[in-house]
Amino acid sequence: MPTPPAPAVRPPAADPTTTGATRPRRDTRGTAARIRAAARRLFLEKGYEGTSMDAVAAAAPVSKRTLYQHFPGKADLFGAVIDEAWSHFTRAPLIPSEATGDARAVLRAYVARLTEHWARPDVIPLLRLVIAEAPRFPELSQAYFAAGKEPAVKGLAAYLAALLAEGRLPAGLDPQLMAAQFLGAIKEPLFWPRVLGVPVAFDATEAVERAIDGILGKA
Template sequence: METSHTHRPNRREARRQDRHDAILAIASRSFLEKGYAGTSMSAVAAEVGGSKATLWNYFPSKEDLFSAVIDRAASDFRARLAALLEPEGDLGTTLRRFAASFLEKVTSSQAIALHRLVVGEVLRFPEVGRIFFERAPRQMQALLAAFLESAMDRGLLLRDDPLLAARTLVGLCTTGCHQQLLLRIIDEATPEMIEADADRAVMLFQRAYRVDQG
């Protein structure tokens, strides 16, 4: 008879995970404060308290380290959005919840700093833009596209390219306070601003993709 059990990490595995998390926390702060060019593997290793060779055992290159930082920042957010996108829920309500949650995330101080970092470094380091897009916007858009395709299948939205529809909604969300934050026109996005931007984005999106009942 087969039995199953949950694997519990031993002390060595736990220490390795702790060191992995510490490296990512330090690297994340360094990237945001010093930029991609200003962050060195040697400096991260020194702050963690180990050799550069030890750091390489976890992340073979600065590109790998940056990728892991983006993955950590994006994964929890994708899980939260996936929970919000209820296929059988009211479409308008679900879209508003998505839009508000998305805007809360991308207007946070850390997200704005990361966005500025990517835009500022991408000319010198094209890999920065590629890594960011592949691990954050692209995966989030794919998640939203799958939900919108389901809504199209149910006849709730006009049939169109689901990924294009997802990009349309995301674009509508980011034309207000998010854009103003990036350009330093405002210092913070208030809950009222986020709610207003989310409501308007969803209203315009539904107007564009509304099914003709006539």
């Protein structure tokens, strides 16, 4: 009998702890946060496939009814865990939307916030989990991309587009491609060694300055 397809993982559309157009009930007891914390521990210990909703309910601890009131399924719960891991980076005003001030200082500050994000204890372990389980559950990488990587690149691209519009970068460049290449120039020497558990072989300041030079030039 064929195995049914896994449900799509997606960032939470309406977390009961927030307010919105439908004004869902407030989570005054911190139940959703407790569930996410328990789920994160279990996902990292047992993997996505090895974590059941029953185990999350027991670890939280909450009733299964309460668990499903907050998160209708494991896919939603994993999306919420990923969204929370990225929220410390994506929810903050990371980079201006207008081309004001010293662009080099703006990009340095952006990278500083990004490296602070990498250092959070759950960020790299969750990425390793997504990479390990993606062949069986490709929707996990889709959730990771949608919750954090995509908005991070979009924000940087919007700033670079503003610099282009002000004539501060050469005309005709693609801001989205520039943003992706800039992040690649940062992450290849400084981030991926951490993911792989090997020493970083480059000076961080020099790597950042060279990456900024690639965008702004050496002037």
